[in-house]
Amino acid sequence: MTEFVLVPGLFTGPDAWRDTAGKLAAEGAKVQVVDLGPARDLEAHIARVVAAIDTIAEGQDVVLVGHDYGAYPAVGAADRRAHRVARIVYLDTGPVQDGAVPLAAVPDQELREVLAEDGDIKGELPVPLREEWRRWGSTAGLSDEALNRLTAHASPQPHGTLLQPLRLTGAGNALPTTGVLCAESGATIDTVRMLLRFGDPTIKALVRPDVTFFELPTGHWPMLSCPDELADVLLRAAADEGTRLEAVGEEEATQPGYLRPFLLDVPEIPRERCGAIDLYVPEGVHVPEGAETGEPRPAIVFVHGGPVAEDARPTPRDWSTLIGYARFAASQGAIGVTLDHRLHAVTAYPTAAEDVAAAVAEVRADPRVDADRIALWFFSGGGPLTAPWLREAPSWLRCLAANYPIMAPLPSWGVNDPRFRPAHEVAHGGTPPFVLIRVGREAPAVATTVAEFVGAAEAGGAPVEVIDVPGAPHAFEGLDHSDCAREAVREAMGRVLGRLGLK
Incomplete structure (x- = not known):
């Protein structure tokens, strides 16, 4: 039996995951969506994910899913509870390492620079207006209804959650991982392979048999634009399916x-x-x-x-x-x-x-x-x-x-x-x-x-x-x-x- 722990990204909460969680449950999986709530820093968010893991019975396969910023608390929790986690899924975000600062999840270079220079951990990013979501990711595939829903249920993002570095012991380094790429955001399996051939050291580290990839033809919020397809991908990821970079082949890689x-x-x-x-x-x-x-x-x-x-x-x-x-x-x-x-x-x-x-x-x-x-x-x-x-x-x-x-x-x-x-x-x-x-x-x-x-x-x-x-x-x-x-x-x-x- 698999239990999914879904960790929302910037501004979002459980409502964004409602349809995907429902589909997973209909397919026989157990699901928790972590409500990161008003916690003011990354460690507090990690603690909430750890608490969710601790409610799961021993013997259950725990699959952690982190969407953009959510990858940071998800990976932090996996480091604290590595013996309980079967897989980490990165949803439209890259892998994160010890010392990484979640500010990197903010898809706006100028805003990142302002926040880094200001260093105000007590402030917060206001909820984007409906027409501003494009600043935070590709809105491809989102209907008007989905955009309205995304806006209506959004919450401000505390600066402290973005400015506190992720601290890891290394306990979760060997955990299997899956990357779910959203093509309309610019990342595809072909582009990952291209970066591998260009010698990107981050991608080289992913050439392992326990690292898989999936690709969805949508934008940054697949839990709203294609919830059923996302649920199917998550179930397949939990079953160790997906594309492996080693499948590139020796000749093509060299x-x-x-x-x-x-x-x-x-x-x-x-x-x-x-x-x-x-x-x-x-x-x-x-x-x-x-x-x-x-x-x-x-x-x-x-x-x-x-x-x-x-x-x-x-x-x-x-x-x-x-x-x-x-x-x-x-x-x-x-x-x-x-x-x-x-x-x-x-x-x-x-x-x-x-x-x-x-x-x-x-x-x-x-x-x-x-x-x-x-x-x-x-x-x-x-x-x-x-x-x-x-x-x-x-x-x-x-x-x-x-x-x-x-x-x-x-x-x-x-x-x-x-x-x-x-x-x-x-x-x-x-x-x-x-x-x-x-x-x-x-x-x-x-x-x-x-x-x-x-x-x-x-x-x-x-x-x-x-x-x-x-x-x-x-x-x-x-x-x-x-x-x-x-x-x-x-x-x-x-x-x-x-x-x-x-x-």
Whole structure:
């Protein structure tokens, strides 16, 4: 027999879980929803979850379910009662460790910074207004009735619950865990696998046979948007079902798509490493001895996505995909450029933008480069880095391009920096030409950002050209060598080269 202990997240209480709890009970499981109530700090919330566990008869399998902030008291209670807990379920939130501060559960970077600086443990976050819930997570799937209910039953969140660090003894470290990902929040099993291949140390720690994952096609409050489906997932998690990261397979884990052979046969043009950049120069392009310039060529700078762990090896400029594009560009007469930038976290876009700007300046200073004919080509999580170039496009920037881009910070990132929202820029028009490769097998949250960008471009009359690859996955170049995928890459390169005066 399994008994579920459901721990609510920010602002929410037992009412939000009413339908999911009812479905679990109808399926024969026992259920408790912890009322965290007016307790003022994290330890008090942990004590309430511990008290719920202590009411359960010995021999029952206890499954703790923590939703966003609720993961902290759930994990804290599991540490105190490890011998009673069969599994911890993280619902639309990441794993938490000793010393973690629950403030990380607040999905608003600016608000986190204000609370951390203020340090007022006696205050509280007011209940969001009905139209403000989007600040706290994706509302995808929520009906008007559900939003009304969420608002009506919400309670203020005491600052003390967010500012007190989680203290663990390590007793629960080996407990089985399950992550329930909400796709409309931006997290999918595919994105978790991608982070694993990027070397994310947090994800590496989850490659264990007792760690499983499920994915729901909804937003941040599945207990309201799809309560029955959530109950089914929780029952399956308790039965040790779900996707395991080890199922990625040895070959795929050691050789992810971006390190596999490029989908096009391109010449083996050697690289020239010049500080932060690598150049792939067309044959015969040089500066004659004694001359200040030779025959300058336009350049295409390929900007990787991320976040990529700081210690990931090889670094992005040595990835097969980026090298393939740079060599392809060089084979067509342009100087191809790759670089490494410091997008090591979703909060690092300002630093990465500075790195990209510095690399572009270095490229333009090379005497073999026509400084008045430059294109920038972005990938995946590099999409937000297009915004500064759309906002203040210099005359020498002839074109922007992006492959399967994330065109705005995802809801789960908690990053609201307006400087990195490309849709805001194209909505005003007057931006450089933009070539966008859109894949058919895209994560829903990512596809939403692309749709918003394309819609804003159409409204503003911005010159955005979309090339679709219907059956292709994110980062398809090493995974999909179909004729359709090859033709999309050739077409995109042709359009970019055309803007540079090479076609």
